[in-house]
Amino acid sequence: MASWAEQLERELSGRGLAIAFVPGKGRGLVATRSFFPGEVLICQEPYASAPNKVSVGSTCDHCFASGKLRKCSVCRLAWYCGSVCQKAEWKLHQLECQAISALTEDRKKMLTPTIRLMVRLILRRKLQIEKAIPSSATDNYNLVDVLESHISKVDGKQLVLYAQMANLVQLVLPSIQLDLKEIAHTFSKFACNAHTICDPELRPLGTGLFPVISIINHSCVPNAVLLFEGHTAYVRALEPLSNNTEISISYIETAATTIKRQNDLKQYFFSCSCPCCIKDSEEDALLEGYRCKDTKCDGILLPDSGKKAYTCQKCGICRDGEEVKKVSSQILLLSDKASSLLSSGNNSDAGSVYKVIEQLEQKLYHSFSIPLLHTREKLLKICMDLQDWQTSLMYCRLTIPVYERVYPPFHPMIGLQFYTCGKLEWLLEYTEDALKSLTRAADVLQITHGTKSQFVKELFGKLEEARAEVSFKLSSPPSS
Numbered sequence: 001m002a003s004w005a006e007q008l009e010r011e012l013s014g015r016g017l018a019i020a021f022v023p024g025k026g027r028g029l030v031a032t033r034s035f036f037p038g039e040v041l042i043c044q045e046p047y048a049s050a051p052n053k054v055s056v057g058s059t060c061d062h063c064f065a066s067g068k069l070r071k072c073s074v075c076r077l078a079w080y081c082g083s084v085c086q087k088a089e090w091k092l093h094q095l096e097c098q099a100i101s102a103l104t105e106d107r108k109k110m111l112t113p114t115i116r117l118m119v120r121l122i123l124r125r126k127l128q129i130e131k132a133i134p135s136s137a138t139d140n141y142n143l144v145d146v147l148e149s150h151i152s153k154v155d156g157k158q159l160v161l162y163a164q165m166a167n168l169v170q171l172v173l174p175s176i177q178l179d180l181k182e183i184a185h186t187f188s189k190f191a192c193n194a195h196t197i198c199d200p201e202l203r204p205l206g207t208g209l210f211p212v213i214s215i216i217n218h219s220c221v222p223n224a225v226l227l228f229e230g231h232t233a234y235v236r237a238l239e240p241l242s243n244n245t246e247i248s249i250s251y252i253e254t255a256a257t258t259i260k261r262q263n264d265l266k267q268y269f270f271s272c273s274c275p276c277c278i279k280d281s282e283e284d285a286l287l288e289g290y291r292c293k294d295t296k297c298d299g300i301l302l303p304d305s306g307k308k309a310y311t312c313q314k315c316g317i318c319r320d321g322e323e324v325k326k327v328s329s330q331i332l333l334l335s336d337k338a339s340s341l342l343s344s345g346n347n348s349d350a351g352s353v354y355k356v357i358e359q360l361e362q363k364l365y366h367s368f369s370i371p372l373l374h375t376r377e378k379l380l381k382i383c384m385d386l387q388d389w390q391t392s393l394m395y396c397r398l399t400i401p402v403y404e405r406v407y408p409p410f411h412p413m414i415g416l417q418f419y420t421c422g423k424l425e426w427l428l429e430y431t432e433d434a435l436k437s438l439t440r441a442a443d444v445l446q447i448t449h450g451t452k453s454q455f456v457k458e459l460f461g462k463l464e465e466a467r468a469e470v471s472f473k474l475s476s477p478p479s480s
Ligand SMILES: C[S@@+](CC[C@H](N)C(=O)[O-])C[C@H]1O[C@@H](n2cnc3c(N)ncnc32)[C@H](O)[C@@H]1O
Pocket: 024, 025, 026, 027, 028, 146, 147, 148, 150, 192, 193, 214, 215, 216, 217, 218, 219, 267, 268, 269, 270, 271, 272, 273
């Protein structure tokens, strides 16, 4: 019988994929035929998954769907959207349920999503070993066994934490004799291999381990994107891929300076050398850059030594370092106030403070700067929550040119922002604008999310409605 590795190789080859050793990166996934933009390269259900804290009770433990859910009456921790999911999880949850129910209330509180992910992983492996549930070429523990862990590079403090977490897992599963060192090692694998399961609008729902998808390496300018339908992970091509191309996805938020991106990648123990990370720092200066004193100039400022002054790289005008420092500290002070208002649920007052911050940031930063973008994103969310559609639309429109600058053309964030813009325009009866925005959204999202997803089908429906409305308006005689 073929080994699990040969079976996996065969399975991948049938899909036009192969595992290759990529210098400096370890294993990687490579295309062995061409793929078109939007084509699914690979899809996989999680080997193990767990909802995050916010999603418990609002997301089905099995399929990650939201809606009306029913709680497991025994452990009172697991939630399911219906009997199909409850049945699909039953053999695993039965063991999990017994373990959780035996815990004291204090211990139950220690069941973080990561601990639960580990418990479910161990139980799944046990059930597969006992052949109580099936395994396959892409669904077996051997794939988890060979995942990169970087355990030798993990610092002492983190190792202690992993050891404590392993002890806790043993307390949850007292009937299974665990190798605590191996469990700590597996926690380290989670850190560089687990993926955040998101809904179609990229809101995080939980964490999952998808061991075949984990073979895909990172790039800040990826040629593929990982998204989810329910709990199933889909990797789609973002551009035409030819034979022998290494497939890459992004592990992090890429709308950030190189320093920030490299910092976010630290948990994966590598330094990215993608084209975006090795090019000169002009783009970085723009992303975190201050604006020129001349409001008509769109130049970027670079600091002189000692940051006593900042000089515009376009017109040469200088901005005083002290003035920049003063505005920056005003913003910092207000940001603390705004975020504490926001976390106490006072959206209206938080919105007022963020509006002041946005005004100050407009004076300080270049219009493409990331801090200004983030403030406008917060204001968009707050105004949407307050149902202030007109102001929401204003902030949404302001973010789009920045998104188009900082993300590649087929990035889900661009599609989603056009979608939000289109829905707001539709609501405010700017029908022609809505049609344009929804069309732009559909162009991007049918590549990133696929034409068959419910989310894109709904978008197509709205687009049809907007098209019909615009052509009706054009064909109706103007009222006298
Ligand atoms: C999710 S795994 C990807 C598969 C991995 N290469 C393997 O051999 O199993 C993440 C790990 O792959 C490596 N990696 C991913 N992207 C990389 C890149 N762009 N450059 C160097 N190493 C990378 C790092 O070791 C990282 O911790």
